[in-house]
Every structure is written in C-alpha cells, then in structure tokens.
Amino acid sequence: MKQIVEFTKLLVVLQKKSTIPGFFIGLMPAIITSLSIEFFIGRIIGGNSEASLAGFKAVNVIFYFLISQSLSLSLTSLNKYKKIIKNSYLKTETVILSEIILQFINFIFLFLLFSIFFGFPIYIILLISILAIFTILYIIGLSILISILAVVLDDFNRVLGIILQVSFWLSPIIYILRDINSPVKYLIMINPFHIFYECIYLIFHGFEKFDNEIMIISTISFVIFSFFIFMLLKNLGKKISLFL
C-alpha cells in the first residue's frame, strides 16, 4: 500500500500535475470534449430533447475517459517502467494501480465540477459515485489481467487504441441507444462496457425507463467478456515478470 501511495505521488510529479495549473491543464482534454459534446455535438445528434437532462452527456464522456485512460495509461506505464520493475521490487500492480488512481481522482474532480455546474441532485451524485467505484474496481482487475498482453505484444498499445476508439462509437455517449431503431442497436448492446452507460442512463432518466432486453443483453455480454478474459489470462498474469 505504501509503495502504491509513494509511486502515485511520483506519477503526479512526472505527469506535471503537482501544481494547480498543471492539474487543470491535465484535465483540459476531458473538459473540452465533454462540454463540446454536451452543448454542441450531442445537441446536433440527439436534438434538444435531452436538454432537460443537462450534464448527462458530459458525464458519459468523463466516464469514457475514466475507462479508456485508465486502461491505456496503466498499460503504457507498464512498458515505460519495465526496466525498473525488472531490476527492483517495484510491482507491476503498483504501476497499474497508481495510474488508475490518478484517473479516478481526475474523474471525481470533474464529476464534482459538473455536479455543481449542472446542479445534479444528491441521488445522482451518490449513484454515479458508487457506479464509478464499481467501474474502477473492474478496470483494475481487467488491467491486471490484460497487462500481460501489453508486455508480450509489441503492437498492443496500437491495437488497444483502435479498440478504445471503436468502443467510443459503440457506446451511447453522444447518442441515446433507445433512439436507434435498426439492428445496429444490438451491436452497441454487446459492447462489454455498454452496461456502465446503461446504468448512467437509468440514473439520469429514472428507473422507469428500465428495459429488460437492453439490460439482459448488456449483462450477458459483460459477463461473457469478463469470464473469457479471466480464463484466458489468469495464469499468464501471475508470470508477468518472466515476460518483461
């Protein structure tokens, strides 16, 4: 635990987030993207029908940033600190956890900022925070499992970049899944991360919008994906030092 705290502090310095301006500059990509989608692109795509749910799309975006940045940065870091891990007692889990903790801090800060700006009710703040904690725990587990791929495959980060880009468009971040009336909606539902966005949708729109079909397909896809990754990589993950 001490190693994780100390390494996280060093990462803050390395990422130039140890000063207030540095911290805010680090948040700019997420702020610009989320507000552009909330006030501009999202309105064009979804029309103004969602205007009453101010902040919903902005939260979707920072949730996407939480998932994608946690996954990609933690695995990039692993390669960056490979030499140190190989020559000392710095653990791979420490590097992964520290990067994810930083992304979580970014998320919480942005979410609180948006909560004040958009005036979210307390129940939304609470439920989104609980969902974010579950998401981050899942991402930690997933990152540790797939870290072995980041070490073994030289082109993994490129492939992950493409996967995350596809996952952005296959997630109802800018648009609303229920507005799609073609079979394409099933493609979105089988995105293993869709369940998180569905939960955000229900938190914002109320649980009377609960749709059995969407929830069942999303849950099955999430469980199958997680089970597959776990079964495939659980034994390899423990041997990561042999691949470094």
Place this chain on the structure above:
Amino acid sequence: MNEDKVVISLQKINVSFYRSESDNFTLKKSILSGKFIPQKQEIFNSFSLEVKESTILGIEGSNGIGKTTLLSVIAGIIPISSGKRIVNGKVLPLLGLGHIFHNDLDIYRNIELWNLSFETNFTINEKFVDEVITSSGLKIQPKTLVRSLSSGMKSRLAFELAMRGQEEILLLDEIFSVGDKNFREKSRLKMKEKLKTIKCAIIISHDYDVLNENCNKIIRITNGSSFEQIK
C-alpha cells in the same frame, strides 16, 4: 557470525523465460503463426547453490549464461517454476547501476523512487539528499534532472545509495566496471568496508581480478544446471 549458517539456498531450481522482447512478438505475427505465447527458453534446470554466512561469492560465466537471472531469482524478482528458494535476510539487488532511475525526475524524487523500489527505509529530506550527493562526489543540485547526468554519474549516485542501505545480502552485477578510475578505486574501498557489515554478498564480474580481490569463493557457471568452483 556463524560461518556454517546457510543464508541463500537454491535447491534444484528451474527457471524459464518467454522471449517476447527479442522475438518482436506482435498481434499480427501471433495471429498468422497461431502462437499466442512467445517461445519459452529454459535458463536453469535443476540448478542448486548454497551461500553461507560471511561468504563473498564471485560468479563468472559467459554472456547469456544466466548470471543476472540468477541474482534476480535470489532476490525474488523472478519466480522459479520448480525447486526451492530460501533466502534468510533482506536483499539489495543491484542488477546494473543506474537502471533504477527515471530520467524525467530530479535527484530528490529519484531517491524517493529508489526508496520505494528497493523497499529501503531511508528518511528522505533535503539534508539526506545533500549528503548522498556530496558523498557520491557529484557537483549537482537535488533539483537536477537525472536525464542531464552521464551514466557514470548515475552509477556514482546509485552506488552511494546502495552503500547506505541496511540490507543483509548484497547482489552486485558488474558494478565495478562502470565509472572512471577514481570512482572505481573509491567504490572498491567502500565496498570492502560494506562487505564486513553484511551477512553475505554475491558479485558478478567478467573481470577475474575484481572477483579475486573481493571474494573468498568464486564459481563459474558452465551451463543451466551446474557450475565449477574456481576459488
């Protein structure tokens, strides 16, 4: 010190590596070849070694025979696939001076990185960092970025930190071959003093004179399962 007490014991260990780095293993290649795990390479097969208290063991052997891997195994950084590994004492593995530093951090932060990477218990403050810099003979500031240091300067810093630790077992990989003549001479003397205060040490070097001067026992690893004693 009890010279019969075994500090390090490796009993019939097997160690294998996956050669991902050298094979340039990519997703495209793995899909085309149908192989999703890189080739496994056996380094040690039923290898045994015992190091007793007060022993300064020197190890030599040709490149790629597994000398550094052996130190990583003793340090517990690399797991063994079978056999038994017993190490009685806190270990400092110096598997190459300077590898542990991060170029984009300053000296002060790099000492913090060292502290957490080697699980040492330095109380890091400005006074401590100044002392380390002065003792290592460098004319730099705590805020100097490590990227501006030469490899010799990094080695001096790493060596000074290594000498300040409270570890009982030292694992040293080619640390006498870096730096200028002056540094080598000074480090040799410091190391001699340090070796008197620890349980045991293992030194790897291609320079037989270095081993002969510092070690009371020398072995040559001949292959992954055996070694010959040459002193």
